[in-house]
Amino acid sequence: MRLHRLELSAFGPYPRREVVDFDALGADGLFLLHGDTGAGKTTLLDAVAFALFGRVPGARETLKAGELRCRLADPDTPTEVALELTVQGHRLRISRSPEYERPKKRGEGTTKQQAKASLTWLSVPGGGTPPDGATRVDEVARTVQRLLGMSAEQFFQVVLLPQGEFARFLRADTTQREQVLERLFGTERFLDVEKWFEERRRERNRELQARQRSALELAARVAQAAGEERPEEPDVPWLDDLVARTGEAAERAATDERAARADLAAVEAELTARAELAERVRRVRQASDELAALAARRGELVAWEAERDAAHRALPVLTARRGLLRANDALDSARADVERATERARALGWDGAEDPRGAAARARERAGELSGLVAEAERQRVDERRLAELAELVDRERTRVARLAELAADLPARVERARAELDRARAAAASLDGLLTRRAELTAALRDARALPAARERAERAARRAQEAVDAHQEARDRLQDLRERRLDGMAAELAAHLADGAPCPVCGAVDHPRPASPPEAMVTEADERRARDEEQRAQAVRERARREEHEASAEADALVERLAGRTADDIASELSIVDEECAAATALAETVERGEADLRALDDDSRQVRDQRVEAERALGAAEAQHRELTETVRQRAERLDRAREGHADVAERRDHLVALAEALDVLVEARSTLDSARRRVAEHERAVEEAVTAAGFPDVDAALAAARSEEEVADLAERVRAAQDREAAARDVLAQPELAGVDPDQVVDVAGARERADLARERCEAAVTAAASAAGRARDVAELAGRLRAAWADLAPAQAEYAELAALTDVVNGRGQNHRKISLRSYVLAARLEEVAVAATTRLQRMSQGRYSFVHADGAGPRGTRGGLGLDVLDDYSGQVRPARTLSGGESFLASLALALGLADVVAAETGGAVLDTLFVDEGFGTLDAGALDLVMDTLDELRAGGRVVGLVSHVEELRQRIPVRLRVRKARTGSTLELSTA
Structure with a gap:
């Protein structure tokens, strides 16, 4: 992969369009990127990373997309990064824009500018026709990943060589070094294998423990069924002995049960015979005593019968007299109602001369008119x-x-x-x-x-x-x-x-x-x-x-x-x-x-509201005045009609209510007079009925009938006493007439208590024997059934234990424990092989830069206190012939070792991923720790890189590098933003 041209605008500290011509910078194979602190040197490397992957490396990756935009840029200048490069013979141009907020073209405020990406093919191997480009963000990302053959993390590690990170990697412990290597070489699948073994072992362990718990629970149930304590380690001899002992105990209990049942049957037969004889004696004695008592109370029974008969004859007289009393009460109530109705009618204006029925009709008619x-x-x-x-x-x-x-x-x-x-x-x-x-x-x-x-x-x-x-x-x-x-x-x-x-x-x-x-x-x-x-x-x-x-x-x-x-x-x-x-x-x-914008908006709203409210208020005022005039005239006319109709009352309703009340009072008076006449007729009828009832019952007068009368409870009590005496006499005679009681002496004494005591003792002994036999038989059955299940569980448990032991040992080996004496897990073993390759590649450069003094040594032994090993990295000092920890190197020596390690790792990662050849590298800072001689050796190593056709860019503040490297790209910062300046002197 070789970079040709980088264009960026409104990106980072660069407010305007800036161009980096890598072909001109890399003509000599080596160039320097320098400038003041904070000017934006590292931002150029971020721009390369953003163009390729849409993100920036290191701690700056946490920046939000909108924070990549230059704050000093003109609002109309778009934020954009374009990179032209050649990779695997394809020359292409990638353009990206992050998501950010820009001012609206119309009106105030901002709108979101969506993230964009495009890929344009400039040429292809063999000079064929380039394919169509891509304009979707995900499609551009897939194409870049396919051409480079490495992820963003790998690219940041092997192209943008971060010296600080490799110094930490050099001194890191096994866990930290493992994280870096795993991110670069993608060994997550081996971690998945380790996790698979761990999960499989945990699953088999849970199953085995469940089976073991089940077997122990069965053993506990067997012991519990036998009534004994379970041993710590139950075995087959213990189980066989327990089954034999419970069977023998069941047979002995059955023999004891049969003997107890025979004793109980004999004793119960004797008790039954004595109890039957005692019962016949008791019945005869009780019946004889009952007849003697009834004979002594014969006169009392005759008086009860006479009193009962007189009370029955007085009942009709009492009924007629109660009717007469109720009729007299109704007559008195009717007289009082007539008096009250008359007073009410007079109070409402009736003079008593006019018939109440006619007066009520006229009052109701006048009320209806109102x-x-x-x-x-x-x-x-x-x-x-x-x-x-x-x-x-x-x-x-x-x-x-x-x-x-x-x-x-x-x-x-x-x-x-x-x-x-x-x-x-x-x-x-x-x-x-x-x-x-x-x-x-x-x-x-x-x-x-x-x-x-x-x-x-x-x-x-x-x-x-x-x-x-x-x-x-x-x-x-x-x-x-x-x-x-x-x-x-x-x-x-x-x-x-x-x-x-x-x-x-x-x-x-x-x-x-x-x-x-x-x-x-x-x-x-x-x-x-x-x-x-x-x-x-x-x-x-x-x-x-x-x-x-x-x-x-x-x-x-x-x-x-x-x-x-x-x-x-x-x-x-x-x-x-x-x-x-x-x-x-x-x-x-x-x-x-x-606050001013809010106040202005509030005033505009107030102006509209005041205008609308004023129109509404004027309309409401006119409507209210018209309604007031119309309603005033209507109220005046109606008031004149109502004054004429009320005739001295407060209002018409009061006069109407007075007439209705008068009509109702007169109606009540008419009804009360009618009720009084009916009450007088009923009193005369009830007086005649009382005289007829006394004559029919055979009493000389009413007082005699009342003296013989009894309440219903008293009559019922007399009848019950007579009937009970008669029933007792009949029952006693029936008992003495029964054949089985003939010849029984009521004074005979029968010993039932002694027989019952003997029977109770025999019954208790029998019940205890039955319970013991049932318990022993049940215990023997339970023990035999559970013993069979326990033997089956033990038979199934043995192969499961063997399988788990084998799986656990293999899992320990895969995870760096157990028989794995080097304490190296499978993932660490793979990473150790990669680290060994890195150490070999880095040693070549480190020996040259240290004049043959230092070499990397890969250590695969276990760590201190039994911690996992396999990722140790030390240095061999040729001066002393001793291997020493990397952290004992001086600052300048650490830089040499870190640079050699970074270059070696870049070669190994590129070869491992099968990606594009990396023709452009950037080395960021770290040169200030070197003396003149060490700097010469480092420059010689970098010269070898560019002699192989690579372009190496150094990012540094070291002044001496400006004298050594003629091709320089300077970043100048100012209050209006940063700019770039290319010099070749």
Whole structure:
């Protein structure tokens, strides 16, 4: 995959259309992307990612779609990113626009601009006709995924190399490293296999435990049925012994039951015979006693019979007398009703001379004539109330019309004032963003102006220190050269000092040394030269560090001078003071926009409402006045008719009610007189009936009949006493006449209690034996049945236990436990193989960048305290020959290792996914931790990448890279937004 051209507008900090020509940038194979902090360097990489996948990498992925739009862009400028690239021989152009809010073309407010995407084919392999493009977001996404052969996460990891993430990956523990590798290599299916084994084991374990619980429950039920405690580990011998013992106990209980039943039968036969004899004696004795008692009370029985018969003869006399008493009560009540009715009629105006029937008819006739006028009187009262309401309504409507007229005259001026205030507030709000941006720029400029003197002073000090370091280094080099020359001059003496007789000379090989050289007075040794060399190297390191500090201090001062553009701190402070005042004023006005808009809308609504309410009030006033005039005349005419009809009463209804009441009172009087005549006739009839009843009952007079009378309860009691005595006598004689009682002595004594005691004891013994036999037999049956079920459960349990043991062991191995001594799960094993490939690929570059000192070592052993292993990554230090943890590397060494790891991982992921060849890479930051020598080695590695045809883009603030890389893309920021500048010098 090679990038050719990137176009973006209103995206991130870029308000206008900007173009990045990657063909021009990548002509040399290596280019630098640099600029001030926050200018928008990383945004260019985000734009590439957004064009391809519709999202941005890293922490910025959480940004909402609308937040990708530049806030400084013109409202009419669309937010869009277009990328032209070649992948797998296809050249295509991808354009995307995020979803964001834009101003409406008509009216106020905003509307949502929907997300869009399009893919256009520019050329295809072989020069054929390009296919039709795509305009749907999902279709573009599928096409990009198919051509690149990798997901967005993999692309962000292997094309936009994030150094910070790989430094964390280098030092991460097994779990964190596993998450990164799993995201890149897509090993979720192996995790699914691990989960499948775990779930299968849990399922089989649940089934096995259920079977084991069922077997234990059966064993507990067997023990419970036998009345014993279940052993901790029930087995077959225990079960066989339990079944045998319960069967023997059942047989013994059955034998005891049969013997108890025989004893009970003999004792019960004796008890029955004695009980029957005792019963015959009791019956004879009871009947004899009853006859003797009745004979003693014979006179009392005769008196009861005479009293009962007299009471029966007095009943008709009592009935006739009660009728006479009721008739007299009715006569008295009728006389009282006539008196009350007469008083009521006279009180209502009847003089007593006229017949009450005729007077009632005439009163009712006059009341009927007044019925129509009563309805008119009610209507008159309603209309009078309505007339008062209409008068009040007329007054209210007149007041309302006057008030609305005053409001209508005042509203236009208020609307005009509110509109003018709103226009001023909107203008202030529109200018606020520019003022705030200008204030931020002036604040930064003032800070730069105040920092400039100190920066210049630091630059001067750094220059002096650099010059001093150069001089010191030159002096050290001179001393080293002098010592080397002096050592060479005295080298013969140094060699001669090690000669021995008979030993060959290391120069000529002779074993004789006739004239060995003598050492000079101030001989230079190897140790002297080594110390001088170390001092020269330390001086060189100090010189290089001083030069870097001088360059950094000078660059800082130059950058401040460039940004200030000749302005002084006083000039900037004065301008900032003015802008602060303008910002405060604009902010205060801008805060009133929403309130002003609401006030203006409210005034417009008030104007419409006042206008509508005034028209409605004038219409209502005219209608109310017309109704008031018409109703006034109607009420006057009706009042004259009603005054004539009421004849001294309060109103017509009262006069009508008086006539109706008089007619009703006269009707009651007529009815009361008729009832009095009937009551007198009934009293005479009942007096004759009483005299006839006394004569018929045989009593001399009424008083005698009343003396013989008894109540119904008393008569019934007398009859019951007579009948009960007769029934007792008959029953006693019937008992003595029964054949089985003939010859029974009523005074005979029979011992039934002793026989009953013996029978109760025998019955208790028999019931206990029956219960014991039934219980033993049931226990034997239950134990035998449950024992069979338990034996079957044990037989089914054995193969299930063997199957679960095998599955559990295999699951432990797959998940890095049990017999898996390396503690590596299946997923970690696959990831470990990928990590080993990454380590091999990364080691090649790391050895080159570290001059052969460091190599990556993949460790697959278990972690500390038995944690899972397989994803360890250490480094081999060739200087010491020891493997050391990656976290012990220095900052610069960590950067070298992280870069090598990132490049190696990019190669492995690209090969693993089978995707497109990655001809364009971006490396983001991290170079500031390297010294000059390490930076040279890194640049050599990057040169190898571009020598292979790749284009490498570096994103960095390091000033030295500007001197090393001629092709640069600079991002400049300003208060109006960021811009791009391409330079090749």
